[in-house]
Amino acid sequence: MKSTFIVPQLLVAFALQAPSFAAPIAAPVATVFQQGSPAAQSAAILNRFEQGITGGLTTTQRDQIRQAAESYVRDRGSNQAGAQKQFEVTLQNVLNPSIYNDVYLANRNYFLSGQGQRPQTGARTNVQEASAILTRFERGITGGLTTTQRDQIRQSAESYARDRAGDQAGAQKQFEITLQNVLNPSIYNDVYLANRDYFLSGRGQVNRTPRPGGNGGNGGGARQTQSTTAQAAAILNRFEQGITGGLTTTQRDQIRQAAESYARDRVGDQAGAQKQFEVTLQNVFNPSVYNDVYLANRNYFLSGQGQRPQSGTRTNVQEASAILTRFERGIPGGLTTTQRDQIRQAAESYARDRAGDQAGAQKQFEVTLQNVFNPSVYNDVYLPRRAYFLSGQGR
Numbered sequence: 001m002k003s004t005f006i007v008p009q010l011l012v013a014f015a016l017q018a019p020s021f022a023a024p025i026a027a028p029v030a031t032v033f034q035q036g037s038p039a040a041q042s043a044a045i046l047n048r049f050e051q052g053i054t055g056g057l058t059t060t061q062r063d064q065i066r067q068a069a070e071s072y073v074r075d076r077g078s079n080q081a082g083a084q085k086q087f088e089v090t091l092q093n094v095l096n097p098s099i100y101n102d103v104y105l106a107n108r109n110y111f112l113s114g115q116g117q118r119p120q121t122g123a124r125t126n127v128q129e130a131s132a133i134l135t136r137f138e139r140g141i142t143g144g145l146t147t148t149q150r151d152q153i154r155q156s157a158e159s160y161a162r163d164r165a166g167d168q169a170g171a172q173k174q175f176e177i178t179l180q181n182v183l184n185p186s187i188y189n190d191v192y193l194a195n196r197d198y199f200l201s202g203r204g205q206v207n208r209t210p211r212p213g214g215n216g217g218n219g220g221g222a223r224q225t226q227s228t229t230a231q232a233a234a235i236l237n238r239f240e241q242g243i244t245g246g247l248t249t250t251q252r253d254q255i256r257q258a259a260e261s262y263a264r265d266r267v268g269d270q271a272g273a274q275k276q277f278e279v280t281l282q283n284v285f286n287p288s289v290y291n292d293v294y295l296a297n298r299n300y301f302l303s304g305q306g307q308r309p310q311s312g313t314r315t316n317v318q319e320a321s322a323i324l325t326r327f328e329r330g331i332p333g334g335l336t337t338t339q340r341d342q343i344r345q346a347a348e349s350y351a352r353d354r355a356g357d358q359a360g361a362q363k364q365f366e367v368t369l370q371n372v373f374n375p376s377v378y379n380d381v382y383l384p385r386r387a388y389f390l391s392g393q394g395r
Contacts, residue, residue: 039145039376042069043138048111050131052119053103057127064094070375084112130157136199141187141332146374152182172200184334185260186229229335232259233328238301240321242309243285243293251284274302320347326389331373331381339372350390362390 046066050057057065068090075083092100103119110116134154138145145153156178163171180188197203236256240246247255258280265273282290293309300306324344328334335343346368353361370378387393 038070038073038380039374040139041073042066043135044114045069045073045111047131047135048114051128052107052111053099054119061094064090126158126161129161130154132202133157133161133199136202140195140199141183141191149182152178184229184336186334189228228260228263230329231263232256233325233334234304235259235263235301237321237325238304240318242297242301243289244309246315246317246321254280254284316348316351319351320344322392323347323351323389326392330385330389331377342368342372 043066046062046069049065050062068087072083072087075086091104095104104111107116107119110119131154134150134157137153138150156175160171160175163174179192183192192199233256236252236259239255240252258277262273262277265276281294285294294301297306297309300309321344324340324347327343328340346365350361350365353364369382373382382389
């Protein structure tokens, strides 16, 4: 299904120059819901304003319209008429009367639902081209973008749109340097590079990497569809669970890094990748741990098959690692280093406190999650699968 929504602030800049006026609220547009999260839907609405308003939007207009569009998308499911009315009240305060009446009202269906042709605004500007590129990233990256990612990709996309006419290869190279710094390696490699033509030019359809619980299947078996980051997280978690007392921060970081290389390289050279991984393990562990625990249970540590070594009752650190691994697996695209560190720390507190106060511990943990994730990830991914993330129940 498809849906569209409009942000009242889109025309903010125009409104600042225009006298206030009262325009009648028209009948609600029949909504054809767009595919994607609320963040992706609001990005699509914002993009239509960017493309449909001559000259595009100012930064202030862009921010205000996005915010209003998110409210519109959130509320229209239960009250389309009320959500549209509130959105259009904002638009009347934001736009000059001529823009509101002659552009928005004359093309309301386009702005709200994407149906029909966009208003004629002449050749696209670099800003409009960049907005279209950004919208494809918002739609194509499962879970959307953070505010920082959005700003950095937009800025870089404007440079790319400006420079590619004179030097396509150089402009693309510079743009992709930004993307490598902005996106997780798994997103850059498994989503962007695999769908480069779509992101840069809009050709074709994006093919998202399947994820557990998503359209890619149920996540069973060898989990070959998982990103290398998610596979490495699963390997690391088995070491956390299987090594008595868990891992130190240094061991954790070294094993994670080595596990990512192993997960990436084993497809082409299983023996070589395993050998290199085990060199790291020999440097990380005492000989007794390497020989008596790792080698004795190698299949468990590398593939998850068989029983984990008996290491007594799980510690809070081990419980937290299990929780973190579910987030690594269940959050599309995995986690950033900052997200990983914050969730691990909060999960350790949750694991420690929940025995005495489950509700309070969960509430505090979820405060952290709301600060760590975009609203779309928290609402559309975490909340519907809360039991899985907190306890491993379900998928």
